[in-house]
Structure formats: structure tokens, C-alpha cells
Amino acid sequence: MSAKDKTLPQPHPFMANSAPASYRELLRVAEVKEIDEVFEQIPTDHLFKGKWKVPRGIKSEAQLSKHLTSILRKNISAEDYTSFLGAGCWNHYVPAICDEMVTRTEFSTPVWGTPSSDHGRNQVWFEFCSQLGELVGMEFVGLPLYSYGTAAGHALRMAARINGRKKILIPASLDPERAKVIRTYAGFKELNGFLDVVTVKFDKKTGRLDLADLKAKLDKEVCAVYFENPNYLGALESEAAEISKLAHSVGAEVVVGVDPISLGIIAPASQYGADIIVGTTQPLGVHMNAGGGVGGFIATRDEERYAKEYPTLQVSLTGTTVPGEMAFGLTLFHQSSYGSRENGKDWTGNSVYLWAVANATYMSLMGPEGFVDVGNSIIARARYAAERINKLKGVKVLWRDGFFKEFVVNFDKTGKSVKKINKKLLKHEIFGGKDLSDEFPELGESALYCVTEVHTLEEIDALVDALKEVTA
């Protein structure tokens, strides 16, 4: 082969064997003369012969960095402006050590391993499950799922496999985005495993689930009642124990979605009747990442009837062949889709396991006192913001009591749309609350505001001043 051979690769920093000498050695040992020989299985009429639009490579990191930075600089982040957006992706403080751990090459690049070769990471996973179990008050926790909504979807399907019923009740106040995910998981009536999704009204006076409507819809066909605490509109379901009792009275499973950052000050759902707890993991030390930081979990009591329906992978603490040594092995692997293909419980695959590293680090840093501390900091700031906003002319906080970090602000009496208000807030370097006017027309021109521990007194006051100006 001549050095001019067009198929000879060009040296590239990501490919050791692109060096001509290495490549030639591969050819020699593999007994290949022309590279096309190794593609002999592919019929020639399958090969693409046109022109590519993808440009040639940028081999210089300096050049590539400049290219990427020049694009990404067009973004304006929550560091540049003050953001009051929440609605499924929340702006919480991410401790520096969480970022350190998820950028460790040992954690960020590997694929799988064994209980001994990747012992450290398996231990992190176990610590993630153990600590999350402490927060939610459950003893059986699976490895993380894609998101809050997918965790809820899988949990409801678990419930259907457990009691064989088909009807699931979800609150009308549910995040429309999570509701869409749940409906996807519920399937179509023409096919197997279909779940009939029925919505339960929420009380317009409190933002909480309408218990009368719940009672009316509960019967022996109800598989599961799903509700969240706090709910999408921010309200804490203070009658959660009553909801669980009603659901249990017809033999339904109680599936509750929670925000784990609230659980230093708010009771775990296991104490008010939850059978399956799901939720988000993003608030526990993971950046928003434009929605790419979300993750979910499923937790239950350590009972066979629940454990044997998990779709996830699980790690269990166990021993090695040496007495006293810890290992972390997989439990109930065979019921996953890896173990049993289409006969497994739903399916699993790559999930958001790296975020479990951030979550475990976060929970260890916070400890029991840190969770109380952050819970108080959030609930106080959110209440302060709501109280001040509610005093603005024409602006009303719909449910001023019993919320955690999110609350609904109604602008009907200002005569201005949320859309307009949010556009104007941008000039004040503020991302206003999520516009609810399309999702919940019955709430009029309303927005969902999220206030967390990251919002200072000054930033909240600046929001109030800006709102005063733009709604005037």
C-alpha cells in the first residue's frame, strides 16, 4: 500500500491507530490489503455514494472550544438573570463537591463493570438508595429512572400488575408534561396493558385535590390513586392521609410523588399511606441543564409483592468470599428486560446513574440538619415572595397558605397577559414564572413562580419592584 492511499486515515487526537504505522500493522496482522475487504458482508448497493454535508473535522481543541463557546455564549442563564422558573426543573444550589464527583473520569466515563471491578461506584449507588430511602421512609429503592414522570408511569404500571385493575386516578392539577408522560405509559385501549386514566378535580379555593370528586370516582375498579406532595401548582396536600385512606378503602394502591428536598421539614409519604413513592432527583445536587438534569426514583416497602414488580435494576449490600468484606451485587436482575427481554417488567436501559453520584454526595453533605435548614430557607423565602407579590395592585397569589416553593400568581386584574409580563421582565433581567394560561385556562392569566434557597432578599424585592412596574 502506498502512503498516498486515499483510505489511509489521517492522525487524529481521539484515535491512536490513525497513526499510519499502527494502521499498517493492523492491516498486516489482519491480512487485509484493501480496507473494503473487511466490509465484504455489506452488498455494494447498500453503500451511500452521494456527497456529505457534514464538514471535515476540527482537530484543534483551541479552535473547537472557540466554535462551541461562541455559540453557547448566546445563552442567558439563571446565573445571568434571576430565574423564578420551576415546573419540573428547579433552580437549587448545587454544592461544588457534587460537580467535582460527577466530573471525575472514573465516574463519568465507564459503562458497567462487576461488583468487584466497579465496587466504588456500586457503593455510591447503594448509598444513593439508602439515603433516599431514609428521606422518603421506605426500605426498598431501585436505581434511578429517566425522570419524575417516567417513574410515575412505571409505578402505576407496577400497581396494575399487583392488583390486576386498570383504572388510575390522577389529579387535574398535575403538571401537563408529566401527565403526558403518564398517558404515554398508560397505553392505548386497543392494546395490551392499557390503563384507563381518569382525572380528579382540584379545589379552586385551595389548589388541593377535591376530595368529594375523588370519592365520587373511587370504586372497586380503581387500580391506583396518584397524587403529588407538593402538587404541581405548589400546594401541599394536607389531607394526604385522608386521600390514602379513601383509596385503600376500595383496595387501590396509593402512589405519591414527592420533592425530596422538602423532606427535611415535610413528612415522608410513607407516613400518610403511600404504597409506592416516586419523585424527582434533580433538586439533590444536579443542575437544571435545560431540562437535561432530570431524574426519577421509585421506592416502596421491602415487600416481595412490590420488589418483584420493579422495572429498574437494584443493588444489594452483601458479602464477598472473605468474611466481613462488603460487596454490592444486583438483586432481581432476571426480572429486568436485560434478564428476560420482553418477559421482563417493562424495560430498563441507560438511565441517569451518574446523577445518583451527585444525589448521594448531596444527601451526605446535607445530613438531617441540612435538609431541615434548606427546607426552612425555601419555605420562608417562598412565603415572603408570595406575600409581597400578593400586595401588588391587581396581582393575586391564588393560594397563600400551605405551599412549599412554588405558588400561582394571577394577573387577571392587571389586564396584562403573563406572556407580555414575562417579556417585560426580561428587560429587568428576570425570568418570570412559568406561564399557566394555556395549560390551565380556568386559572386565567396565571404564572407558577418558584422561589428556592438561592433567591436572596434583594432578588425577591427586585422581582416585586419589577412586577410592580411591568403590571402598572
Place this chain on the structure above:
Amino acid sequence: MKHRPIRIGFIINPIAGMGGAVGLHGTDAGIHLEAARRGASQISTQRAAMTLSFLFNSREWLQASSETLFITPEGQMGGDLLQSMIDPTQIQLIPLKNDSTTAADTKEIAQSLFEHGVDLILFAGGDGTARDIFEVIDEKIPLLGIPAGVKMRSGVFGLHPARVGEVLQRIIVTSSRIENALPTQDAEILDLDENSSDYSSSQFFGVAKTPYAPDLLQRSKSASGDSGASALDELALHYAKAMKPKRLYIFGPGGSTNRILKSLGLSLSPKGVHAIMDGHCIGEDIGEAEIAELVARNSECELIVGVIGGQGYLFGRGNQQLSSGVIEAIGWSHIYVLASAEKLLELMPTELHMDFHQPLRNPPPSFLQVHTSSSRTVVCRLIYQVASPSTSTLARN
């Protein structure tokens, strides 16, 4: 609660495996005399020693040996080997009348082990040994085979003697802590049909119990699990519910088809062919003539058959009652085949065979869908060769 030690029955078939080494096909039916003449050594004893040394050198044994008791015949069928390896207080010997080692002796020892109330029968041998023990034990006691014969197609055998040692490690540790019964799984007992000259064909003799350790038994798998079995149970319930009134259902032999009968509340032998109508058995263990007559009398009929493991036989192995005439009278579109996905996909290639005394009159379909659960199928090619005596020769081995 205080529980008694686990009792392991132990049998070596000292002549198993001797055929293979000297170019004979198994030691069934007296071939072993010829093998002994050709000078084979006791392979099965060596293989059993490998299993036991793996067990006795383990940490598990150190933990649990005081709660384990071996019950075994004196002499070369177990006692000699065990006495050379462990403390006599952990062995209970069964006296023997003579020192012969025939199939009848194996059966007699199995019966004695049953009477001694063992929790498990560990044996070293091949398919013939498994079959002899199974004839006595049926599914009353789980069987665990140390592969030491020429043919080990039955599901009770471990992948390798060392793997059987691992199964035993698990069992003794688990049993010393858990009060409930040893977890088990179903395993087909297969052996040569001694009337056939085709040495590659196996007959189905029934479904035994074996310890639950799918990763260590034959056809090793990456994970333990019984999803295939639970999918078949789901299928059985589903099928039973969907059965129509006034329709004749004919069930072929096998553990899979028997699951449907069980979910109908019918306790019938997995070895026979049974006719069911309106939830009742209207023909138990029926032969070809009775089947043909029932099919002729009923315009609507379904045939439910399983797959004989190992070589993937649909018809002609252990279900000769289902003759070509019967099959064609029922019609291919009324034949419902079921098997666990694992069993099917481990057949390589995934083909189903048929072998009839009388040839089919019309060519069968090229492919059949085999149901692995109520909503899953695997597509299998049907291999049908018109039987002629010349194809069944030793040369095919």
C-alpha cells in the same frame, strides 16, 4: 425454630461415562460390560470427587457442615468416596445386599433414600442414571446431577462438576438459614429410546424437580431467573380462560402443556396425551386410535403441544400417539405450540423436528409460531424429513 440438618442423598453410578471414553454410546442396556472389557476407568467417581472437593473446600462448608448429613450406599456407589473425604459422623451408610451396580440397584437405592427422607438426591451419572432415579422418585425429591455420563441432555445436570459444587454451596448455606423448602425448578428427563437405532434422538420421560440455580445448571445463563416459567404460567392461565365450550382440546405430553391442565384444575400425568372438553378430561392417556376417533367425532378441535428439549422435537419423540394422520385431521392452523423462550432460543438452530411412522400426505408449513407467553411468539422453521430407515444410523452421530 430449630430445624434438622439438610439430608443429601448421594449416588454414584460407577459405570456411567465409561462408554464415551471407549467409543460406545452410553452404558445403558449392558454395553458397560463391553466398556469394562475395553478398560474404561471410573470416570463418574472422579467427577463426583471434583464436585465434592469444591464443596468441602469452601467457606460455606466450614459454616454449615455441622448441619449437613450425607446418606449414601456403602461401597463404590458413594460410601467409599465420601468416607475418604469427610468425617464419618457426617455420613449415614445404607448397607447393600451385593456389590452389583445395575439400573435395578440404582432404583433400589433411590427408593431407600426416599424412605430416609432426604431433601435432595445428588448423583453422578448420565441420562440413564437420571432416568432410573426419576422412575422411582418422580417429582417427590429434587434431583441434582453431576455430569459424568456420555449423554447429559436432562435438565437436572450441572454445567460442570465444579458448578454442581457451587449449587451445593448455595443449598447448604440457604438451608441452614431458611425454614421453607428448597427452591426448585422443573427439569425434563430425557434419554435415548433404547428401541431406536438413532443415537441422536432423545425420548421424554417426564418432569423432575431440580434445585433452583439456572445459572449453574446446563445451558448456563447470565442471570438466575424463572421468567420463562412464569411467562408460561401466565400463558396457561390466559389459555385456560379463553378455552371455548363444546370444543375438543387435545393436550400433548410435557411440562409446558401440563401447566394449562393444572390451571384448569386437572391433575394428569405430563407423560400422556389427554383429551379435554368443557373443562373435563374425556380421555386420559389416550392412544392414537382413540385420538383419531375423538378428532373424527368433533368438528372443532385444538391440539396443544410442547417442544421436547435438547433437539427441539415437536412430533415423534415421546408423543408418537400424535400420528401424521391425527395431525392432518386436526389441521396445522389448529395446532398451538408452547415452550419457554429460553428453551427455544437456546436451540441452535431454532428449528422444530418431526418424525412420523407414516409420512404426511401434504407438506407441512415451513414455519410455525411457538407461543412463549400469551402475547409473545418465536417463529420456528419446521424440519420434516420423510422417514426412511437409512437416515437413522450411527453415522449421524
Place this chain on the structure above:
Amino acid sequence: MIKSKIRKYHAAVWDEPLVMDLSQPGRRGAFAPAIEDEITDSVGDPSALVPTALKRKVAPELPELSEFEVQRHYLHLSQQTLGMMGISLFGTCTMKYNPRLNERLVYQPFVAKMHPHQDPETMQGILEIVYSFDEILRDLSGLDKFVFQAGGGADAAYTMATLTRAYHAARGELAQRTEIITTVQAHPCNPATAAAAGFKVITLPLEKDGYPSLEALKSVLSNRTAALMVNNPDDIGIYNPQIKEWVKAVKEVGGLCFYDHANFNGVMTRIRAADLGFDACMYMLHKTFGGTKGGGGPAVGAFGCRKELVPYLAGPTVEKNSDGTYFLKEEGPKSVGRVREFFGNVPVVIRAYSWTRAMGIDGLRDAANISVLANNYMEKRLLAIKGVTKGLPELTKRRLEMTRYSLGELTAETGVTTVDVQNRMTDYGVDAFWLSHEPWFIPEPFTPEAGELWSIEDIDYWIDVLEVVCEEARKDPEFVKNAPYNQVVHKQGSTNLDDPKNWATTYRAYKRKHASKK
């Protein structure tokens, strides 16, 4: 014949306790911002703001540690993770270099602190990269639109299953079209997601050519066929040359065709899904396109389809205005809705864009060539090792970017299995290799994939270690069976973790079940 000098290796052993066991009362690792006096003056005691019925009464038993102690604990655990620190030829997962530049970029506020509901005018950078990467994948596949919502390859397969539902439902045919066809060599996520979406699953097994016959496919095609979900090549390294005829046959009966492009690395710049007739395909950005794997995500299964199917895609999609700006478009009425919240694991898309731009079309071509060539190189050397055989050896054409091998002969001879060998190889700093997806019809399988990253020396070292271990297995099988010895901990014990009495996914459960052992 061993070519390399076998290095002395031992994993870092910190004997690191569980973080819960490091706890000391009263230590603090983090504080939330103190509540300003003005806020307290206004709202009073924060604990009074929680409804009485929902107040937490018992504190969670979380560890109490100083900040440094937490940092050191997790650093130790990172060091106790072998991963890619040595050599990892983990087949089907296409181990790649994950450029550090990307890590530096995606943890900056202009990615990390972005919210998906921001006004699009404030997220033009992200939208531009997502859209530009969509354009790159359109070019590589010939398809018309990509979305990145799926959180991994399996989720992209699920996207296909849900799209199939939406498509046939819109045509009023769903009640009839209830069957999805796949092959035994498709990744388990294909049949599993099809089943989870409610379809009946028909599996085609391999036949003598190493792939199912067209005839077998045709025997199950009917007006009940909803879709075909396949990969090609499969992970035995075999390419189905009749795939065009397959697609044509499925389309003739009205089914959709999905190409699981998990094994894209060897055919990049040669094969385009659309040219073979497929309606949709999936690429794994965390594998083929250089994104980080994270030990199992966050990942992206990029899902693309023809323009006829765009109305059914999961929303929202990233679109470009005529003025060159970008926006997020909500899905229309025919859409499958959402398979997951938001529009994807954006940092992974950015990594993939960056990696692909660094490689360029010329680099992709070279990478495919090197991957397949390196696999053929490996085959020559691996088959020279006693005890190693090739899966489906009767198929002699050169395999693509990976080959499945068998250690069945070694097992028959020594009782040492592929899992034992996998464990023992980690004693040499070689990460656990990939065995095989279910089902295992090749006995004692292992599936290495050299890819374009690993140098010829790395590949040689990997092969040499395997040879050394095979020799060890013949010399002292018990020794290999009880491996590893140079790892953080020894071989996992034989406790049955599928027994409810034993399993413990949380420390609380463990302490309850195993109190006597502590």
C-alpha cells in the same frame, strides 16, 4: 503468544466504610443560606408554615459529616472504580474518548444553569447546537428529523413503539395491527419496549446464514403487522444483506420499519437508514457519538424519522425560523406526546455535537475503518488462544466492528466459565468484558469491541491478559474461579440475592435483616 509486558496492577483499596457508618453526631457538611431578618420578620417561624398534618416528626438517618469528610469519602469511592482507567473493550457499548473540553463546557452556567422553559430568545445557543446536530444526523441517516427526548437507546426504542401506536391509531388500524416483529439478535430493549407499549412480540431466530431468513419474516407478515424493530449489524458482527428486501416486505403489508443503530460505529459513512428503506432509526449519542456514559446515563437515544412520520414525533422539536433564530415547537395532535419530560439530556447532545465536529466526516470514515479493521486484527490473535472459539464459526466472511467469541471449550476442559475469566481479567486492570445479551445461544460468550479509541498496544494487552488467564485456568482452575485478588474487594459471595430474606437495597433493610451479623 504473549506480546506485552504484563504490568503489576492492584486496585486502590481504601476499605471505605458506608457513608452512613462514618457519621458523627452534630457534624455539618452544608448550610442553606441564612434567612434574612426581613424575611423572618415578615413570615415568622418557618416551621409554622408547614401544615400540621404534614410536619416531619422523625429525622431521616442521614450521615452527619464535615464537608471534607464527604469529599474524601466519594473521592475514595471514585478511586475504587476501575471503569475506563485501564482498558475497557466493552462490546456493544463502543467505548470512546470523552473529550475533557466537553466537561469543561457543559458544567458552565451557559449550559448547566439553563431552564427548559426559558424564553427561546435567551436559549439560542442551546437550540442552535441541538438543531445543528439534528442536521448532522439527518445527513448521516438520510432521514428528515431527529428528536433527543429519549433518555437512552431503550427509551428511543420505546419512542418507536409509541410512534407505531400513534401512527396506526391515526389511521384507525391499531385494533388490528397489534404485532411487532423483531429478531433474537435485536437488543432486549426492542422486544421489551414493544411489549410494554402493548404489542404482541414475534421473535425471529437466527438461521443458517447467521440471521433470520426472509422466508421466516414473510411467514408472519400480515395486516396485523404494526412494525419491524431490528438492528444491523448485530452484535455477533453479522450484517443481514437482505435487509432491503425485509423492509420492502414489511412495508408492503403496511408496517413501519425501525433501525436500531446501536451498532453504527462500523458502518458510519457507509450505510444510511433511509437508503435501506427504513422509516425511523436510533443512534446512541453516549456511545457512537462520544458522549459520556456515566455508568448508565444520562444518555440520549436520538430518534429520527421520515417526514411522513414527523407529525407523530414526541414533542417538543427544535425548529429554525426564517430569520435564522431557533424555537421550540410544541407537538401537534397526532404526536405520541411525551416519552419523558423536556427536550432531552442537553449536555449529552452538546458533547455529541462537539465530538462529531472534532471528528468531521473524514474522521467518522476513518473511525469506522479503524473499528472494523481492529476487530479483524483481534480475531486473528484471539483465535490463536487455546480455548477461544468464534461464535458461528461456519460463517467465514469478515465480521464488522465486533465479534462474539466463546470460551465453551475452556469451560468444558477446566470448569472455568466466561464469568470467572471476566473476573480474573480485572486483576490485570482490564475492565470486565461484555458477555452477551439474552439469550445465550453461544456458550460461555464474550464480546469485545476495539473501536477506534484503543491503541494497538491496548488491544494486544487485552488479548495477552486473556491468554494468561486461559493458561491459569488450565493450571489451577480453582484459583481463577475465586478471582479477583487484585481488586478492591474479592468475589461476591454465594448468597442468593433474589431471596427476599437476603436482599437489601438500603442500609436500613440490611440492618433489619442481618442484625446478627453486625
